[in-house]
Structures are given as structure tokens and as C-alpha cells.
Amino acid sequence: MRNIFSEYNYCVMINELTQAVIAAIDKLYGQSVDSKMVQISATKKEFEGDLTLVVFPFLKISKKGPEDTAKEIGEALTDSPMVAKFNVIKGFLNLSIAKNYWLNLFNGILADDAFGTKPVTENSPLYMVEYSSPNTNKPLHLGHIRNNLLGYSLCKVLEANGYKVVKTNIVNDRGIHICKSMLAWQKFGNGETPESSGKKGDHLVGDYYVKFDVEYKAQVKDLMAQGKSEEEAKKEAPLLLEAQSMLKKWEDGDKEVRELWNMMNQWVYSGFDETYKRLGVGFDKIYYESTTYLDGKAKVNEGLEKGVFYKREDGSVWADLAENGLDEKLLLRADGTSVYMTQDIGTATQRFNEYAIDKMIYVVGNEQNYHFQVLSILLDRLGFSWGKDLVHFSYGMVELPEGKMKSREGTVVDADDLMDEMVGTAKEVSQELGKLDGLSEAEIDNIARICGLGALKYFILKVDPRKNMLFNPKESIDFNGNTGPFIQYTHARICSVLRKAAEAGINLPDAADEGLTLSDVESNLIQNLANFPTVVAQAGAEYSPALIANYVYELVKQYNSFYHDFSILKEENEALKVFRLLLSKKIAAVIKTGMSLLGIEVPERM
RNA sequence: GGUCGGGUAGCUCAGCUGGAUAGAGCAACAGCCUUCUAAGCUGUGGGUCAAGGGUUCGAAUCCCUUCUCGAUCACCA
Numbered sequence: 288m289r290n291i292f293s294e295y296n297y298c299v300m301i302n303e304l305t306q307a308v309i310a311a312i313d314k315l316y317g318q319s320v321d322s323k324m325v326q327i328s329a330t331k332k333e334f335e336g337d338l339t340l341v342v343f344p345f346l347k348i349s350k351k352g353p354e355d356t357a358k359e360i361g362e363a364l365t366d367s368p369m370v371a372k373f374n375v376i377k378g379f380l381n382l383s384i385a386k387n388y389w390l391n392l393f394n395g396i397l398a399d400d401a402f403g404t405k406p407v408t409e410n411s412p413l414y415m416v417e418y419s420s421p422n423t424n425k426p427l428h429l430g431h432i433r434n435n436l437l438g439y440s441l442c443k444v445l446e447a448n449g450y451k452v453v454k455t456n457i458v459n460d461r462g463i464h465i466c467k468s469m470l471a472w473q474k475f476g477n478g479e480t481p482e483s484s485g486k487k488g489d490h491l492v493g494d495y496y497v498k499f500d501v502e503y504k505a506q507v508k509d510l511m512a513q514g515k516s517e518e519e520a521k522k523e524a525p526l527l528l529e530a531q532s533m534l535k536k537w538e539d540g541d542k543e544v545r546e547l548w549n550m551m552n553q554w555v556y557s558g559f560d561e562t563y564k565r566l567g568v569g570f571d572k573i574y575y576e577s578t579t580y581l582d583g584k585a586k587v588n589e590g591l592e593k594g595v596f597y598k599r600e601d602g603s604v605w606a607d608l609a610e611n612g613l614d615e616k617l618l619l620r621a622d623g624t625s626v627y628m629t630q631d632i633g634t635a636t637q638r639f640n641e642y643a644i645d646k647m648i649y650v651v652g653n654e655q656n657y658h659f660q661v662l663s664i665l666l667d668r669l670g671f672s673w674g675k676d677l678v679h680f681s682y683g684m685v686e687l688p689e690g691k692m693k694s695r696e697g698t699v700v701d702a703d704d705l706m707d708e709m710v711g712t713a714k715e716v717s718q719e720l721g722k723l724d725g726l727s728e729a730e731i732d733n734i735a736r737i738c739g740l741g742a743l744k745y746f747i748l749k750v751d752p753r754k755n756m757l758f759n760p761k762e763s764i765d766f767n768g769n770t771g772p773f774i775q776y777t778h779a780r781i782c783s784v785l786r787k788a789a790e791a792g793i794n795l796p797d798a799a800d801e802g803l804t805l806s807d808v809e810s811n812l813i814q815n816l817a818n819f820p821t822v823v824a825q826a827g828a829e830y831s832p833a834l835i836a837n838y839v840y841e842l843v844k845q846y847n848s849f850y851h852d853f854s855i856l857k858e859e860n861e862a863l864k865v866f867r868l869l870l871s872k873k874i875a876a877v878i879k880t881g882m883s884l885l886g887i888e889v890p891e892r893m
Numbered sequence: 894g895g896u897c898g899g900g901u902a903g904c905u906c907a908g909c910u911g912g913a914u915a916g917a918g919c920a921a922c923a924g925c926c927u928u929c930u931a932a933g934c935u936g937u938g939g940g941u942c943a944a945g946g947g948u949u950c951g952a953a954u955c956c957c958u959u960c961u962c963g964a965u966c967a968c969c970a
Contacts, residue, residue: 331913341912343950353950378950379913422970459970576970603968612896613966620968627970656897657965683898684963691963722930738932750906754899755963762904766932768918769906776932784929837907837917844917851925851934871929893932 295395297817300388301327301338304369308340311363316348329814335374335807336381337389337814343378353378389810390801390866392817397798397873403819403880405449413451413643416442416680418650419568422459423555424468425493427562427702429685429758430652430692433747436886437682438650439568440748440832443884448827453642456570457634460552461577466533468492469547470526471499481554487561487703488554502526538624562702567740567886572641574634580625583633586669587618587625595668611664618665631662632669639671647673648830653681653753680830683755685747700760710739712764713772717893726892737888738772744887745771749836769840771887774878777843777850778889781875784855788868791856799866808849812870815842819877823884832885839881846874 305325313319324344330336342357349356357380361373364382371385396402418438421427427435442452472479472495481488503526510520521527536544563569587604590596596606596618604619618629625633638644649659659679666674684691692699714735717723723731746763750756766772788795805813819838826834855871858864879889 326912328912334913339913343912346950377913420970462970464970617968622968624968626968630970652964653898654964655970658970660897681898716932720930720932722932746905754906757905759905762919765905765919768932770918770932772932773918776930780930780933787929833907840907840917847933848935850929851931854929856929892930 295391297392297814297821300369300384300392300817304338304367304382304384307364307367307369308360311360311366312345312348315359315363316345318348320345320348329818330381332811334376334379334381335383337384337810338382340380340382341378342380346378384810386803386805386810387801389805389813390799390803393813393870393873394798394801396813396816397869402873403823403877404447407446407449407451411449411451412645413453414445414646414648415453415455415638415642415644416445416648416650417455417457418442419456419563419570420459420651421456421559422464423489423492423552424464424496426487426489426558428692429700429702429705432566432702432705432743433682433685433756434650434652435563435566435568436744436747437680437752437832439566439886440835440884441648441650441680441830443886444823444826444830444832444835447823447880447884450646450827453572453644454570455572455574455638457574457576457579458556460575461537461548461580463530463534464496465548465552466530466537467499467503468496469544469551470530470533471495471502472551473547475502481557487558488556489558489562490703492551492555492558499526499530562706565706565740566702567888574637576630576634579633579637580630581633582636583629583631584619584623584625586632586636587629590618590665590669606661606665606668608661608664613661613664616661616665627658628662628665631658632665635662635666635671635674644673646676646678648678648680650680650682653683655679656681678830680752682752686755686757688757688759700758705743705760706740708760709743709764710736713739713742713766716766722893734890734893737890738766738775738893741771741775741882741887741889742766743771744885745774745836748832748885748887749840751833752831771882772893774839774843774882775887775889776893777847778875778878778882779891779893780850781846781871781878782891785868785872785875787856793865793868795865795868795872799869800862803862803866805866806853808852809867809870812842812845812849812874815845816870816874816877819881826884835881835884839878842874842881843878846871 304327305322308325309320309322326341326344327338330339340360342353342360345356345360346353349359354375354377357375357378361375361380361382364370364373369384369388371383373383374381416438419431419435421431439454442454445452472492475498476495479491481491484491486494503524506524506526507520510523511517515523533544537548587596591598591604596604598604601621602623603617603621606616606618608614608616616628617626619625651659656679659677663674663677666677687698687700689698714731717731717735717738723734742764747756749769822834822838826832853867855864855867858867882889
């Protein structure tokens with residue numbers, strides 16, 4: 288029997304079995320096969336067994352039918368101490384692994400405090416992840432929530448895969464849209480502040496952005512009544528002209544405009560900070576477009592000198608992307624002002640100077656696929672080592688039952704309101720169930736916060752990022768079934784059992800007795816548990832938090848079934864009781880780790 | 894029109910590096926709390942995996958065609 292737990296894991300087990308299969312085939316048919324031909328996967332739950340070998344690839348070698356071949360290989364494999372028994376269904380050889388192998392595997396997992404994650408070392412590659420990227424003229428909404436949750440979770444998953452991660456944000460703090468809310472506040476605000484109005488700063492500024500739009504539309508309507516065409520009216524409305532002149536003043540560094548800009552941006556930032564904090568996301572480094580766009584212009588001019596870009600007669604600067612099968616792209620307007628692309632080049636320049644980036648990931652919605660395709664080409668041409676392989680982590684829209692969210696039509700779901708609602712509902716649910724009686728108000732509120740946000744986050748993260756998803760405010764707030772609270776509940780229940788065990792004076796050892804006779808349910812749980820590191824690795828490789836979410840859900844479902852059918856504390860066999868406690872404890876730990884990779888907390892009671 | 898994504902149960906979603914009878918949750922119906930937290934467990938019903946063709950021992954999965962929904966192709970960001 289093995290003693291060195293730490294060297295034995297699921298991969299080693301599969302490898303060992305693979306080698307045994309190769310040996311068996313060699314013995315039976317005198318041919319050595321490549322390990323790639325040996326397909327071993329977890330047995331489907333409706334069949335008996337733990338691991339299944341697909342024998343179809345070996346039929347040409349055995350020159351026999353699938354069933355006979357499977358039977359022969361199965362019999363040969365029982366020579367190995369690992370294979371306890373087998374059964375054959377069609378061309379599938381189902382193998383039952385000896386229970387002591389599972390226990391040995393479990394003890395290895397138990398001893399690994401950082402199970403499922405790889406350590407970050409000095410030599411780890413550095414990944415920079417940009418996410419959130421808000422405009423400072425309106426509060427965050429449901430679309431931003433998906434972005435923020437995906438971005439943050441992606442960072443956690445990458446860290447768990449042993450990468451150094453720098454979480455970054457680019458704040459869109461300049462431009463005509465910002466001037467619109469500034470202008471509206473100046474004209475209609477009467478000096479209103481977050482303090483005087485009691486509104487969160489980002490909401491206050493957002494209200495003036497809306498106010499601008501209302502007044503602007505009224506002016507356009509008036510002009511059209513005076514006989515102007517719609518196009519003319521839209522261009523000539525006095526408010527728009529004023530906003531444009533304000534932008535010019537801003538660019539010229541006009542003291543008064545800059546002061547107003549600073550003040551209102553600060554309001555927005557403190558509002559955003561509150562929302563970010565509540566969402567549980569954060570950044571290591573924040574960039575502001577107002578400081579990066581100048582670097583962008585400089586970098587574009589540098590490219591112009593090197594001949595990477597070209598200038599048209601009107602003075603505008605362009606990139607010709609014909610060799611990439613794309614069109615031409617504007618980088619600087621004729622008047623020398625920058626566009627979106629220019630700013631991203633500038634931001635990249637600053638980042639490049641400050642960090643030794645191995646991989647740059649942009650978490651931005653899929654409506655910008657083209658933009659990032661172009662950005663990648665341009666950065667590569669400008670000599671950024673990571674430009675060519677930059678990753679656009681592109682995700683789908685969040686749609687409402689009425690269709691897409693549109694800020695102008697007031698159909699956006701506000702981030703703060705949504706969190707309020709989720710937490711409020713969570714509190715009602717727990718009060719109805721009456722499980723938190725005896726806890727302090729602060730503790731109850733904290734649990735409601737954890738569950739409400741858990742429901743929201745899990746709901747969004749369990750979906751494949753690249754797909755559009757539907758959010759129905761009435762139906763999506765659910766706490767039963769495949770939800771965050773379902774998973775959190777299981778964690779809380781395990782904690783409860785462990786508390787009771789501690790109260791009963793049970794001291795848990797570091798390892799389980801490997802001579803135990805386990806049920807298939809228990810060994811299946813170990814098998815599923817053992818798969819966690821593979822899932823984390825896959826989630827990292829595919830940039831998919833959803834894989835973690837779905838894995839944890841499956842694990843929890845399986846555990847709940849076990850919990851229902853087996854008693855833990857009342858088990859009379861002491862060694863078995865200890866094993867079940869250890870198993871529960873480790874599963875709780877994996878739930879906690881998995882959920883933390885999604886940015887979701889788990890409560891110890893609920 | 895070009896490019897890129899989607900289309901799986903009434904609804905929301907898994908499964909997609911080809912493997913067994915396509916899975917969950919919600920909703921509906923039927924059971925299970927004097928027993929470790931019922932936010933749980935068990936069961937029933939519900940499918941032409943958009944359609945057609947191809948590759949193969951085997952296709953929801955890979956390839957081709959068609960239909961369909963969305964995004965994008967801006968001197969907006």
C-alpha cells in the first residue's frame with residue numbers, strides 16, 4: 288500500500304490504469320498501443336462502475352467483437368489490485384476501482400490545503416486583466432454587473448492557475464458625454480450635491496445626463512417646428528453647441544471647467560467605489576482616459592513617423608488594414624483629436640511601461656469584437672510584444688424580457704437597485720424560514736447580503752460567457768434549485784454538522800482509515816472531488832468561470848443526496864463516521880474555494 | 894452584402910477536444926421533516942438537439958448547404 292499521499296492524485300490514478308490497459312492489450316494481442324487510444328472516462332451514473340474504458344478503438348487489434356474484447360481486457364485488468372471488478376455493456380468496459388484506492392486518493396486530497404489551486408511564484412507569467420471600464424456619466428447597470436463579475440472571477444481563476452494577475456480598470460472620464468452632464472448640472476443643478484440631495488454621486492450625475500437629453504430633445508423639437516430638418520436641428524441645438532464648447536475648454540485646460548469636471552467625477556468615483564465594494568470586486572491599478580489619450584496621440588504619431596500609419600490630405604491619420612483583410616481605420620481626426628482606438632493605444636502604452644505583461648486580457652462585451660481585432664493588429668505593428676496575442680474576453684449581452692436594455696428608454700436595471708432587491712428578498716426568505724432566530728441583527732443582515740449577492744452572482748456566472756443571457760427580474764431571483772443559495776446552503780449544513788461533531792468532542796484526524804468499506808456513493812463523491820483541480824485548470828485555459836459554477840453545483844447535488852441517505856454523526860462505526868466527517872469537511876472546503884473563484888462568499892449558517 | 898457569435902424540454906441553462914437510453918433547475922403533478930439545517934431529498938410527465946446532407950463502428954458534438962436570431966462593418970465610446 289502506498290504511503291506517500293501527496294504524490295497520488297486522480298491523474299496518477301488514471302495514468303496507472305491507462306498503463307495497465309496497455310499492458311493488458313500487449314499481453315492479450317501482442318501489440319503495444321499508444322496511450323492516446325486508451326479512452327478512460329468517468330462511468331455514467333446509471334451504470335455500475337467508476338471508470339469506463341471505450342474498447343471500440345481496439346477491435347481491429349483484437350479481431351473480435353466489442354463485447355468479447357471488453358471481457359478479455361476486463362479479465363486481464365483484474366490482475367491489477369486497482370480493479371476490483373468489471374462489467375461490460377456493448378463496447379464499454381466499466382471498471383470498479385478498489386475502495387482502498389479511493390481512500391488513498393482521498394487522504395492525498397485531504398492533506399492538500401491548497402487543493403485545486405497552483406501557487407503563484409516569482410516566475411509566474413503576469414496576466415493583466417482589464418474589466419469594468421465605466422463611463423463617468425451614469426451609474427452602473429446590469430450589463431456592467433456581468434462584466435464586473437466575469438472580470439473579477441476570471442482574475443481569481445487565473446490566480447488559482449498560478450498566474451500573477453493585475454486587475455485593472457480604464458475609466459472613461461472625458462469626452463462629450465461627460466460634458467453633457469456637467470453642462471446640465473451647471474444650468475439646472477442649483478448647486479445640488481450628493482450631500483445636499485442625499486443621492487449617491489453616480490446617480491446624481493446620471494440624473495443630469497438624463498436631464499441634458501430631455502432638454503436637448505426639447506430644443507431639437509423647437510428647431511424642427513421652426514422649419515429645420517431633423518439633421519440640422521440635432522446639430523444646431525444650443526445645448527449641444529455649448530457642450531462642444533465645454534469640451535474644447537476642457538481640452539484647453541480651462542480652470543473653471545476642469546474644476547467642475549473634477550468635482551463631478553469625484554462624486555461619481557465615490558458612488559462607483561460603493562457599488563464595487565458591495566459587489567465584492569476591486570482593482571490593483573486604475574487608468575484614466577483623461578491621462579492616457581495624450582499618450583495615444585504620441586504613440587500614433589510615432590507610428591506615423593515609422594511609416595506604420597499614414598496621413599491623409601485633410602491631416603487625419605489612418606491605419607491601412609488591407610493586408611489583414613480589413614478596412615482602413617481612423618486613429619486621429621483631421622483636427623488632431625483622438626478617437627476610441629487612440630485612447631486604447633495610449634492606455635496600452637502606459638501599461639506596457641509600468642508592467643512586464645505576458646498576457647493582456649480585455650473583458651469587454653461582444654459588440655466590440657471588431658475593435659479588439661483591430662487593436663490587436665495595431666498594437667502588434669507598434670511593437671507591443673503582447674499585442675498580437677491579446678485576448679478579448681468577449682461576453683454576450685444581458686437581455687430583459689422586453690428586449691435589450693436601453694438607458695434612454697429607461698429600461699436599464701440599475702446595479703444598486705438590483706443588489707438591494709436581491710439582498711432584501713434573501714432577508715425575507717430567511718425570516719420566513721425562521722432559521723436565524725437568536726442571531727443579532729448585524730449577523731442576519733450579513734447572511735442576507737451573502738445569500739442575495741450569491742444568488743445574483745451565481746445566476747450570471749453559471750452561464751457560458753459568450754452567450755447572450757436573459758434576466759427576468761420577476762423570475763430570476765430564485766433561491767431554490769440550481770442557484771447560489773442552494774450551494775451556500777449545503778456549505779452551511781456541513782458547517783452545522785461539523786459544529787455538532789466538535790461539540791460532541793470528536794477530534795478529526797489528518798487521514799481516514801484506508802481499510803474501510805465504502806459505499807459506491809462515497810467513492811463517487813471522492814471521485815468527483817478529485818476532479819476539482821482539472822476543472823480549475825480547464826476554467827483557466829478556457830477563460831470560463833461557468834465551468835467552476837457547474838462543477839460545484841454537481842458536487843453539491845451529489846453531496847445532498849448522500850447527506851439525505853446516510854447518517855454521519857449517528858454512524859456507529861467510528862472509523863466510518865470519522866471518514867464521513869472528513870469527507871464533508873473537504874467538500875465544504877472545495878465549495879468554499881470554488882465559490883471564491885466566482886467571487887461568491889459562503890456562510891457558515893443560513 | 895462581408896465578418897463573427899448563437900439556435901438543445903413550456904421557460905432558464907448544461908452537455909460540444911465524437912461514445913452508452915441527450916441532462917439539470919424552474920414551472921406542473923405525486924411523495925418524504927418526533928432522526929446531522931426541508932433554501933433539502935425522491936419520483937412522474939415533458940425532446941424531430943432549427944432543417945437537410947456528409948464523414949464514422951458511433952454525431953447534439955466534426956464538415957457542407959439552407960433557415961433563423963443577434964452583434965459588427967462610424968471622424969460614438
